[in-house]
Amino acid sequence: MGDKKFNVYVDGQAGTTGLKINERLVSHPYINILTIAEDKRKDYNARKEMINSADIVFLCLPDDASREAVSMVEPANVHTKIIDASTAHRTHPDWTYGIPELSPEAREQIAASSRTSVPGCYASAFILPVYPLVKAGIIPADYPVTCHGISGYSGAGKPMIAEYNHEDRDTLYPYHGSPRHYGLGLTHKHIPEMKQKTGLKYAPIFSPIIADYYKGLAVSLQFHTRLLGKSVTSLDVHAYLADYYSGQNFVKVMDFNPTSCNGEPFFNPLACNDTNMAEIFVFGNNDQIMIMTRLDNLGKGASGAAVQNMNIMLGLDETISL
Incomplete structure (x- = not known):
């Protein structure tokens, strides 16, 4: 990978899962964490700007807020990949379900996905x-x-x-x-x-x-x-x-x-x-x-699974920071 780093934004970083994801990302050698000012965490335009500037966005939000965040992705934006830790998209046919161990096909789907839902x-x-x-x-x-x-x-x-x-x-x-x-x-x-x-x-x-x-x-x-x-x-x-x-x-x-x-x-x-x-x-x-x-x-049941999916989606070793 050389010195390449991916920009990552955690939307809902103050929640239990968001905090744990951030803890894991701090030591990740290929990740640059995008931060948002405390008073802008719920500002629509500020969040939208963060989401569209990131390579990976983690959604650690209630279901409705997760759906809103997905709608903020610009139609022309093909680079931002989203990993949703909420329940909102787990049974949605257009989202990949994030248990790579289930089968080789499941792992391949995650690797090719731009929308992955973290299992409960x-x-x-x-x-x-x-x-x-x-x-x-x-x-x-x-x-x-x-x-x-x-x-x-x-x-x-x-x-x-x-x-x-x-x-x-x-x-x-x-x-x-x-x-x-x-x-x-x-x-x-x-x-x-x-x-x-x-x-x-x-x-x-x-x-x-x-x-x-x-x-x-x-x-x-x-x-x-x-x-x-x-x-x-x-x-x-x-x-x-x-x-x-x-x-x-x-x-x-x-x-x-x-x-x-x-x-x-x-x-x-x-x-x-x-x-x-x-x-x-x-x-x-x-x-x-x-x-x-x-x-x-809070590990394989949430933040750990989220980071594992991120690694696979970015073409990295799935064990990094885990």
């Missing part, structure tokens, strides 16, 4: 094991999938982070010390991409839980072997996934032990924190299989 954190942990198993016919497309997810409170954004760290939390929010189920109407915002990107015929039932720690996420899926599309054991499923993701930098299928997590009876959702790794485990027996994926919801 829960969605990434769900799709990574489910996509290849549906593709292989092991999980039937019409399987009634149920899954559970647990995450640290950072995934809920600044207002929730403020609640969990409030000096009078025990008085104002007395139940925050307990894990709390939410998305009780079964309409979590990640469900559409979970269904679309895996090839499932029906949306999974997804039950998310927010817990009293800052970051770290795990998704758990359970299957009855008698209902699967092929006669397989937990060992067979592990072998298939391990082969499928062999050689990937940021997705690892962990050693098979049907009853423990790295020798421990309890699963640790924090073990991938401060990395861009997603680790997949397979547990169970001949009748029932449980697959669990863990990742850092």
Whole structure:
């Protein structure tokens, strides 16, 4: 690459994901970060100028604001590539979905893309094991999938982070010390991409839980072997996934032990924190299989995935700054 540097603008740089992306970009040898004055961060014309002068724009914004930002790209502008960390474009047919590990074709599409959507954190942990198993016919497309997810409170954004760290939390929010189920109407915002990107015929039932720690996420899926599309054991499923993701930098299928997590009876959702790794485990027996994926919801679940996609879109080594 020589001394070439790419201009990068983070729109929404004050948010949790934006801050983490900036942290990663500071040490990136091929990136020049474009900055905007604090009083201009929400100024339409100032943002538009930044967006059209950048090679890469990260959108770390609410959905409507992300759509507005995309509309600011001048019709004649063919050089600015956009990476959207919001939910706005994850199922849009004109946007590339940013999990390069899913297939060689997925990686090629990202490399050629000018519009890439960063997957949701829960969605990434769900799709990574489910996509290849549906593709292989092991999980039937019409399987009634149920899954559970647990995450640290950072995934809920600044207002929730403020609640969990409030000096009078025990008085104002007395139940925050307990894990709390939410998305009780079964309409979590990640469900559409979970269904679309895996090839499932029906949306999974997804039950998310927010817990009293800052970051770290795990998704758990359970299957009855008698209902699967092929006669397989937990060992067979592990072998298939391990082969499928062999050689990937940021997705690892962990050693098979049907009853423990790295020798421990309890699963640790924090073990991938401060990395861009997603680790997949397979547990169970001949009748029932449980697959669990863990990742850092601010890493592979957000900012890390965004930077990984940027590297691929710019033709760089995907591991830089990760």
